[in-house]
Amino acid sequence: MIMSNTKSYAAQSAVAPLAPFAFDRREPGPHDVQIDILYCGVCHSDIHQVRNEWGNSIYPMVPGHEIVGRVVKTGAHVKNFKVGDLAGIGCFVDSCRTCPNCLAGEEQFCDEGMTGTYNALERDGKTPTYGGYSTQIVVDEQYTLHVSDKLPLSGVAPLLCAGITTYSPLRHLGVTKGHKVGVLGLGGLGHMGVKFAAAFGAEVTMLSHSRSKEADAKKLGAHHFALTSDPEVLKSLRNKFDFVLNTVSAPHEYSTYLDLLNTNGTMIVVGAPETPSAVPAFNLIMKRRSIMGSLIGGIKETQEMLDYCAEHNIVSEVEVIPVQKINEAYERMLKGDVRYRFVIDIASLK
Ligand code: NAP
Ligand code: ZN
């Protein structure tokens, strides 16, 4: 009998809970590294896709794109990794490599579409990709990140998505001392947004609909906390911010938070709810406000972010769970009950 080489947890449909699933990873090719996965973070995008909320799901689906592990095998032409190295994989594992975006190191915007770490097809157009809720992964070294051994690895895993998704737009916009930044939603992305905005010198206000998160927000580095479910609080914050980093996963009205931006202020949309929000013209034109979207970050910037975190001792606040608790973790995330990232200990799969 031939045994599959990889154990995982997968969704077989949009309504099925995640359950054990075995499949085969390819043998590493000349440019590939094979990684024994140690930790994988749980992103709200995993829930959106497992439940087909974005309408593009492929099953069976093995989620997970916040992967940290150790290299156990390298292809003949691999130059930058050796057996025993720590390695990270984020949200994509390939791209066309030739379009202007790929050449500029912004592979996430590849004109032909990046190859997602899961819920996607390899460049051959037929082989499904499977993510990090699994014991091992094989990826081209060009799409593999170096991970420092200075930081706790469970806290590093979420940097591969929650970290880069918040780091990238704040850097792109040059957020620094003197800026007032509101971070909307204190979950996986939000807590990293607070840490980075504070590290870059901005005055940070946590905008949360959960009163119970106030003390934590301050510990994470927020200078102020505002309860967004209180209309008086929202009124008092009108025209206050240069930037609002919107990480909310559930459908909500952008206009409510656009009003908090000062002249020339920008709302950075990273949260990806399944239904659109109407944007009234007046909320934009009255103060020349903008809305900008941002998608994770390229390989080069992800490495820069990981190095920055190693240097500044920045990691995600995590609750480590065995994979057997994944369905429960999803339910808790949907209730906003995560402090502030679930991370799967992949030893529980082995
Ligand atoms: P998460 O950990 O579940 O956090 C989402 C937070 O949103 C919650 O903790 C909650 O914060 C707030 N929230 C939830 N329901 C709400 C509601 N009904 N009204 C107001 N606020 C609500 O999720 P995540 O992993 O950080 O992901 C957040 C979103 O970003 C998801 O949609 C995800 O798909 C998306 N995402 C985008 C990218 C990208 O590249 N653009 C990358 C990764 C993830 P409070 O309790 O503080 O209000
Ligand atoms: Zn993610």
Ligand code: ZN
């Ligand atoms: Zn490309």
